[in-house]
Structure formats: C-alpha cells, structure tokens
Amino acid sequence: MTEKIKYDGNRLFVEEIPAAELAAKYGTPLYVYSSEQIKDNFRRLRKAFGIVPGARILYALKANSNPELLGLISSLGAGADTVSAGEIFLALKAGFPPSSISLAGVGKTDRDIDFALARDIGVIIVESDEELGVISERAAALGRTARILLRINPDVDARTHPHISTGLKENKFGININEAGETVKRALRSKSIDLLGVHSHIGSQVTEHAPFEEAADSIREFVIRIQKEGANIRQIDLGGGIGVRYRNALKHSLLPAERKEEPLIDLNLLAKAIKDRLSFPGCEIAIEPGRYIVAESGVLLTKVLYRKESAGRTFIVVDAGMNDMMRHALYSAYHQIIPVELNDSAYSPADVVGPVCETTDAFALQRELPVLRRGDTLAIMTVGAYGYSISSNYNSRPKPAEILVEKDYARVVRDRETFEDLI
Numbered sequence: 397m398t399e400k401i402k403y404d405g406n407r408l409f410v411e412e413i414p415a416a417e418l419a420a421k422y423g424t425p426l427y428v429y430s431s432e433q434i435k436d437n438f439r440r441l442r443k444a445f446g447i448v449p450g451a452r453i454l455y456a457l458k459a460n461s462n463p464e465l466l467g468l469i470s471s472l473g474a475g476a477d478t479v480s481a482g483e484i485f486l487a488l489k490a491g492f493p494p495s496s497i498s499l500a501g502v503g504k505t506d507r508d509i510d511f512a513l514a515r516d517i518g519v520i521i522v523e524s525d526e527e528l529g530v531i532s533e534r535a536a537a538l539g540r541t542a543r544i545l546l547r548i549n550p551d552v553d554a555r556t557h558p559h560i561s562t563g564l565k566e567n568k569f570g571i572n573i574n575e576a577g578e579t580v581k582r583a584l585r586s587k588s589i590d591l592l593g594v595h596s597h598i599g600s601q602v603t604e605h606a607p608f609e610e611a612a613d614s615i616r617e618f619v620i621r622i623q624k625e626g627a628n629i630r631q632i633d634l635g636g637g638i639g640v641r642y643r644n645a646l647k648h649s650l651l652p653a654e655r656k657e658e659p660l661i662d663l664n665l666l667a668k669a670i671k672d673r674l675s676f677p678g679c680e681i682a683i684e685p686g687r688y689i690v691a692e693s694g695v696l697l698t699k700v701l702y703r704k705e706s707a708g709r710t711f712i713v714v715d716a717g718m719n720d721m722m723r724h725a726l727y728s729a730y731h732q733i734i735p736v737e738l739n740d741s742a743y744s745p746a747d748v749v750g751p752v753c754e755t756t757d758a759f760a761l762q763r764e765l766p767v768l769r770r771g772d773t774l775a776i777m778t779v780g781a782y783g784y785s786i787s788s789n790y791n792s793r794p795k796p797a798e799i800l801v802e803k804d805y806a807r808v809v810r811d812r813e814t815f816e817d818l819i
C-alpha cells in the first residue's frame with residue numbers, strides 16, 4: 397500500500413506535490429519517486445529484521461540504480477547487492493562502503509571479477525564450480541584472497557511468475573544443493589579463497605512465507621553438513637524476493653476495487669522464521685531486497701495521446717511505451733493505472749497501450765477506466781522497481797526524466813534524454 401503517493405480529494409499527490417503539476421512542469425512520460433516512501437519501506441524492514449542477530453539489509457541495485465536513489469538508500473545504512481562491475485561502480489560512487497557490497501551473477505566476466513577483487517568488496521557469490529576456479533586463479537594472480545559465498549540452488553518453488561523464479565533445479569542459478577560437496581571441498585582447499593558462507597535466492601515477487609521457510613530449512617541443513625567438513629560459516633544470505641502489492645495500490649471511493657489482491661508477507665513472521673532457522677554463532681544473516689524498498693515509491697506519469705475505438709474495443713494510446721516500462725510486456729505484470737485528477741465518470745473496459753510498434757506494447761488489457769480524453773494524465777503505479785532500470789531506447793525513443801520528491805520539493809535526478817543521446 398502506497399502511503400506517500402495518494403489522493404487528496406480527487407487530486408493525486410506525490411508527497412506534497414500534485415502529480416498534475418509535475419507532469420506539466422517536467423513533461424511526460426515521467427518517473428516520479430517519493431523519498432519518504434523509500435525511507436519508510438527501509439525502516440520497516442530494518443525494524444522487523446532487528447530481531448535477527450547480525451542482520452544486514454543489502455539493497456539489490458538492479459531494481460533501481462538511479463545514483464541519487466542509491467545515495468539515499470546508502471545513507472539509510474543499507475549494503476549493496478550488485479550483479480556487475482557497473483553496479484559495483486555505482487554503489488561505490490553512491491557511498492556504500494566496499495565491505496557492504498556483494499557481487500552475484502551467473503556469468504561474471506573476468507573484468508567483473510577483477511574489478512570486485514581490486515575494490516576489495518565484501519563478498520563474491522559463486523554460482524558454479526568452474527567460476528570458483530576462475531575466481532581462485534584471478535585472486536592468486538592479484539595476490540588477494542577472495543571472500544566468497546557459495547550460491548546454492550535449493551530446488552524450492554517460489555510460487556511466483558515462472559520468468560522470475562530462480563531457485564528450481566531447472567533454473568540456471570546457483571549450484572545444485574545435492575551436488576555442491578566437491579565445490580565446497582575445493583573452496584576449502586584453495587589458498588586464495590575464504591569461504592565465508594552460503595547464499596540462495598529463490599525468486600522475486602514472492603508473496604508467501606513457505607518458500608522462504610523451505611529455502612531456509614535447506615540452507616540450515618547444508619550449513620550443518622559443510623561445517624562438519626571444516627567450513628567456518630560467518631555469513632548466510634537468503635537473497636531478495638519479498639513481494640509487494642500491485643493491486644489496489646491506492647483505494648478511493650471513485651476507483652473500482654481491484655480483484656485478486658496479492659497477499660503480503662508479514663515481515664515480523666518472516667524475520668522470526670529466518671532467525672529460528674539460520675542463527676548460528678558468529679554468523680551474520682543478510683537479505684537482498686530490491687523491489688520491497690523501491691517499488692511503491694515510484695509512479696510513471698503518462699499522457700493520453702488518443703482514444704481509439706476499433707471493432708468494439710477501446711484503446712487508450714498513451715505517450716509511455718514498453719521501452720519505458722517493460723513489466724507488462726515481459727510478464728503480463730499488473731500495475732494499477734489511475735487518473736491524476738479523478739472524476740465521477742462511469743468506468744468501462746479499455747486497453748492502455750503505448751506508441752511502440754509491438755503488439756505487446758501495453759500496460760493493461762481490458763482494464764476498467766473512466767472516460768479518458770486526449771491530454772488527460774494517468775499514473776501507472778508501483779513502478780519504482782524494475783521500471784526505469786529495464787527501460788531501453790527501442791524505436792529510438794529517448795528515456796524519460798526521473799524526479800525525486802521530498803515533501804514539497806521536487807528535483808530532477810536524471811534528465812530526460814535528448815535525440816543526441818540516441819547517437
């Protein structure tokens with residue numbers, strides 16, 4: 397539930413600024429973020445996980461790596477979960493301490509590995525036996541010891557969209573939990589490797605407790621097994637994946653209630669489940685949320701270009717396209733779409749589509765919407781995570797600007813791209 401982006405009467409506000417004013421001033425399509433919402437989300441997580449001894453929250457940069465947002469999140473005391481040398485670079489620039497940064501990824505290049513070793517980041521997460529060999533060699537060549545976590549694949553069904561499930565044995569991620577024995581032995585033997593612990597990430601937008609509990613149970617068993625082989629386990633990282641609610645992000649008497657609202661993870665129960673299963677003496681426990689921290693903080697403002705009736709179907713053509721926000725095109729993801737100025741017109745089903753030359757360029761199909769006309773501004777809700785970060789220039793469309801709001805103050809945190817940027 398978005399608390400900092402809400403209607404005051406019939407007008408949508410981002411914190412204390414009317415969304416319509418932002419659209420008029422900065423143009424559309426426009427990403428707008430609420431800094432207070434990010435702070436609230438982070439504090440809620442920190443409070444819940446406060447009961448877990450040695451708990452650390454690493455923000456997954458892939459969700460949104462806007463440098464100003466990263467600065468804000470690092471100032472709150474988060475660490476950084478990265479997946480490329482580029483993300484390490486951004487994390488360091490934003491002020492995350494090197495020791496708080498982890499590097500994951502199933503296909504790290506030699507350059508990624510060397511960059512991580514040279515910057516002496518906290519840990520490198522190893523995803524295969526062959527990769528362990530490469531990291532060990534490169535660390536030896538640089539005269540360093542690589543601190544690593546082994547990413548195990550626990551074969552747990554995260555019960556989320558198949559495209560964002562990562563912890564099943566048929567997924568490419570991690571080392572199968574039943575086949576990791578040799579890799580552990582090899583890591584313990586290597587002079588240039590310090591095996592700090594174990595990592596797992598089962599998937600994203602997880603809305604049930606059970607998959608996390610199953611993963612934690614598997615990790616616990618695995619840790620006990622490898623401790624017997626001499627591993628000194630000092631860190632366990634349970635990955636990210638805590639889901640958010642996309643449906644009914646905002647409720648209002650003039651908005652239709654959205655069906656099939658997602659269940660929400662109870663953070664206190666999750667923290668307790670993790671504490672009960674994964675507390676080992678002298679061992680820190682990390683989680684790597686991305687979506688939970690930033691998703692609800694963001695809206696994408698877009699203008700209606702045309703209303704088109706065709707063969708009994710209504711299309712609302714807007715000025716944002718799938719290149720600006722891919723989640724519907726990629727996963728048929730549901731985002732609430734609401735007018736920035738509500739009126740009491742009747743609702744009827746329409747498709748909200750973009751200008752890009754692809755049939756999948758849509759934000760919603762057969763969605764109940766009020767009567768919309770050319771020039772009306774809409775807000776696509778809950779786009780702070782995996783919105784701008786997976787945008788592209790497809791169809792040679794310059795990317796939107798990004799605005800950060802703090803109470804009654806808005807500032808540009810990324811300029812709208814120009815045609816020159818397309819060269």
Ligand code: LLP
Binds near residue numbers: 601637687
């Ligand atoms: N850690 C690892 C190793 C990950 O692969 C991910 C996400 C996270 C942490 C953060 O997960 P989160 O807390 O944000 O769920 N583009 C998709 C989501 C892809 C997630 C990829 N990995 C979407 O828009 O739903």
